[in-house]
Amino acid sequence: MRLLFIIRLLKKLLRAGSNISFLLAAASFAFGCAEEKPPAKVVAKVNNVYLTTDELSAMMDTSGTNKYFENEIIRNWIHKELLYQKALKEGIVDNTDFTSVIKNSEKELAGALLIKKMLDEENIDSDPKEVEDFFNSNKEEFRLFYDSYIINRVDFNQDDKAILFRSTVLESDWNKALNVFKGDPYLINEINKSFYFEHEIHPVSLLRLLKEMNPAEVSIVLNFEPSRYTLVQLVEKYNKGSIPSFDWIKDVVKDRVLVKKREEVIKEYIKELYKGSNIEVKY
Numbered sequence: 001m002r003l004l005f006i007i008r009l010l011k012k013l014l015r016a017g018s019n020i021s022f023l024l025a026a027a028s029f030a031f032g033c034a035e036e037k038p039p040a041k042v043v044a045k046v047n048n049v050y051l052t053t054d055e056l057s058a059m060m061d062t063s064g065t066n067k068y069f070e071n072e073i074i075r076n077w078i079h080k081e082l083l084y085q086k087a088l089k090e091g092i093v094d095n096t097d098f099t100s101v102i103k104n105s106e107k108e109l110a111g112a113l114l115i116k117k118m119l120d121e122e123n124i125d126s127d128p129k130e131v132e133d134f135f136n137s138n139k140e141e142f143r144l145f146y147d148s149y150i151i152n153r154v155d156f157n158q159d160d161k162a163i164l165f166r167s168t169v170l171e172s173d174w175n176k177a178l179n180v181f182k183g184d185p186y187l188i189n190e191i192n193k194s195f196y197f198e199h200e201i202h203p204v205s206l207l208r209l210l211k212e213m214n215p216a217e218v219s220i221v222l223n224f225e226p227s228r229y230t231l232v233q234l235v236e237k238y239n240k241g242s243i244p245s246f247d248w249i250k251d252v253v254k255d256r257v258l259v260k261k262r263e264e265v266i267k268e269y270i271k272e273l274y275k276g277s278n279i280e281v282k283y
Contacts, residue, residue: 044074046081115266122265126257128250135246135253142249146198147240149210150248152233154178155189162221162229169218174233188228193235195248210234 044051051074059073092098135142152174156162161184168177181187201207203224213219213234222230238244246253 044078046078047085049081051077118269119262119265124258124261124265126254131250131254131257132246134257139243143243144238144240148195148197148238150193150195150235152193152235153191154187154231156186156229157188157227158186159221159229161186162231166218166221166231195252
C-alpha cells in the first residue's frame with residue numbers, strides 16, 4: 001500500500017511538470033522512509049538492525065526455554081550486534097585476515113552440512129538388543145564421572161493443584177497420582193523416571209535439595225519461577241564412580257551406539273571420497 005501511494009504521488013508530480021531532480025529527490029526520500037520502517041513484531045533493536053519474534057523463536061528451544069533464558073538470548077544478540085556494527089566501522093571485515101577466516105569457516109560449514117545431509121539420508125538407527133549388548137560389553141565406558149539422579153517431576157501453574165498432587169502421592173504413590181491428574185489443564189509439565197547428571201540439574205537450589213533427599217521421598221511444593229509450582233521425587237541416586245543399571249541409562253547408551261555408528265559411516269564416506277579424487281601431497 002505504501003509503495004502504491006508513492007508511485008501515485010510521483011505520477012501526479014510528473015503531470016504537474018515538476019523538475020526531474022526534485023522528483024528523484026522525492027523518490028529517494030520516499031523509498032528511504034519505506035526502507036527505514038521497522039519490521040512487525042520487533043523484540044530488540046540496535047541502531048537500524050532489528051530482532052524479530054520469528055528470529056528469536058528460531059534461536060531458542062520453545063519447548064523448554066523460560067523467560068530468563070529468553071532474556072539472555074536477547075542480551076547476547078545485542079552484544080553481538082554492537083560488536084559487529086563497530087567492526088564494520090573499524091573496517092575489520094575488509095581485513096585480509098578476516099577474509100581468510102571467513103573462507104575457512106565457509107569450507108568447514110559446507111562440509112558439516114554435507115555430512116549432516118548424508119547422515120540424514122542414511123537414517124541410522126539401532127535396535128534395543130544391540131543397545132543392551134553394547135552396554136554389557138562396554139560397562140566401563142558408563143562409569144559415572146558425576147553424582148547422578150533419577151527423578152520424577154511435575155509442574156503446575158496453580159499452587160493448590162500442586163499441593164493436592166503431593167497429598168495424592170503421599171496417600172498412594174507417584175504413578176497413581178499422575179494417572180489421577182492426567183489431562184488436568186493446570187499440569188504443564190511431567191517427567192517420569194529421567195536420568196540426570198549432576199551438572200544437568202537446574203536451578204542449583206533444586207540440586208541442593210536432591211542431595212538431601214532419600215529415594216522415594218517427595219519434595220515440598222517448590223516455586224522456582226513465577227506461576228510455576230514444582231514437585232520432585234528422588235527415585236534413585238548414583239554416586240560418582242558407580243555404574244548405573246542399564247534400565248536407567250538406556251537412552252544414554254543408545255546415544256553412544258548411534259554416535260559410534262555415525263562415526264563409522266562418516267569414515268567410510270570420506271574413504272570413498274579419497275578413491276574418487278586426484279590427491280597429491282608434495283613436501
